[in-house]
Amino acid sequence: MQGLSKTGSDLLEALVLEILSKLPVKSLTCFRCVCKPWSSSFQTPLFITKHLQNNLRNNNLNLLHKGFCGDSRDGVHSFSQLSTEKGQNFSVKQNFHLPFSGKGWSFLEVDGPCNGILCLADRDKAALWNPSTREFKILPQSSVQRPPLADSTRFRCLGFGYDSQTDDYKVVRFVVNYFEEDSDAGSRFEQNDQVELYSLRSDLWKEISYPGVNPDGSPLFNSYVNGVYYWWANGSSGHLILSFDMVSEKFSTLPFPETLDRFYSHLLDFNGLLGAIFYQGKVTEK
Incomplete structure (x- = not known):
C-alpha cells in the first residue's frame, strides 16, 4: 500500500x-494459499498459541479419542475428533488418518499438546x-x-516441549542399554542409561547429560508447563519430581510432596502451574 509507513504496515499485518x-482451521487451510507470508505466519508458535486460545475461549475444543484395532503386531491406531458442543454427547466429528498406522507403530504413546502439537512415540520411532x-x-x-x-x-519416558528463546520444539527421551553377562549362576543383565535430545530446528538428535535418576513411567496427563517438562522419578532417597528445562537443556529435581501418595497421583498442567491429581485407591473384597 503506497504511503503507508513501516510502522503502519506492521500494525496492519x-x-x-x-x-x-x-477463524476455524478449515478457513486457515484455504487462506494458506493466499500468500507465502500468511502461510509462514500460520506455522509460528505465536500464531498457533493465539489460535488455540481463541478456540478455547469459544469452546471450539479439539477433544481426541485414541483407538486401536487388531493385535499388537498388525494393529492400526486411529484418532477421532469428538464434538464438545452441547447435546452432541461427544459424537465423532471426523476421523484422522495417521500415515504411519500399521507400519510398526504398535505401542503408540501420545505426549502434549504443546502449542497444539502432539508428539507420538513408539519405541525408537517418534513423530x-x-x-x-x-x-x-x-x-x-x-x-x-x-x-x-x-x-x-530400549527407549522410554519421553518429554516434549518448546524453547521460546530459539523458537524450537524439542523432544527428550531416556535410553536404556542392556548388557547380558554369562556367569556360573546363569545369565544376568546390567544396564547403562543415556539421555538424548531432538531439536526440530536442527532436525538432529544429540546426547545430553544423564541426571542420575530415572523417570517413573510416562505421565498420564500433559506435564509440560511453561517451558519445563516434569516426571515422577525415583532417586536414592526415594520418590521425587524430575524436571527438564527446554531452554537451558538442564535437569533438576524437586522434593516429593509429603501429602501425596505416588501410586495414586499424576502430574499435570493446571492453569499454567504444575499440579497433581490424586485419586483414592480402593480394594474391594469378595
Whole structure:
C-alpha cells in the first residue's frame, strides 16, 4: 500500500493476523494459499498459541479419542475428533488418518499438546503431529552412539516441549542399554542409561547429560508447563519430581510432596502451574 509507513504496515499485518487467528482451521487451510507470508505466519508458535486460545475461549475444543484395532503386531491406531458442543454427547466429528498406522507403530504413546502439537512415540520411532492442520513429521533415527557391547536398547519416558528463546520444539527421551553377562549362576543383565535430545530446528538428535535418576513411567496427563517438562522419578532417597528445562537443556529435581501418595497421583498442567491429581485407591473384597 503506497504511503503507508513501516510502522503502519506492521500494525496492519498484526491486525490481519489477529483476525485470522479467530477463524476455524478449515478457513486457515484455504487462506494458506493466499500468500507465502500468511502461510509462514500460520506455522509460528505465536500464531498457533493465539489460535488455540481463541478456540478455547469459544469452546471450539479439539477433544481426541485414541483407538486401536487388531493385535499388537498388525494393529492400526486411529484418532477421532469428538464434538464438545452441547447435546452432541461427544459424537465423532471426523476421523484422522495417521500415515504411519500399521507400519510398526504398535505401542503408540501420545505426549502434549504443546502449542497444539502432539508428539507420538513408539519405541525408537517418534513423530510430531498437528491434528488441526493434519501436518506431521516423522523424526529421523537417532545417530547417538550406543555402548559397543550393548545387547539391546530400549527407549522410554519421553518429554516434549518448546524453547521460546530459539523458537524450537524439542523432544527428550531416556535410553536404556542392556548388557547380558554369562556367569556360573546363569545369565544376568546390567544396564547403562543415556539421555538424548531432538531439536526440530536442527532436525538432529544429540546426547545430553544423564541426571542420575530415572523417570517413573510416562505421565498420564500433559506435564509440560511453561517451558519445563516434569516426571515422577525415583532417586536414592526415594520418590521425587524430575524436571527438564527446554531452554537451558538442564535437569533438576524437586522434593516429593509429603501429602501425596505416588501410586495414586499424576502430574499435570493446571492453569499454567504444575499440579497433581490424586485419586483414592480402593480394594474391594469378595
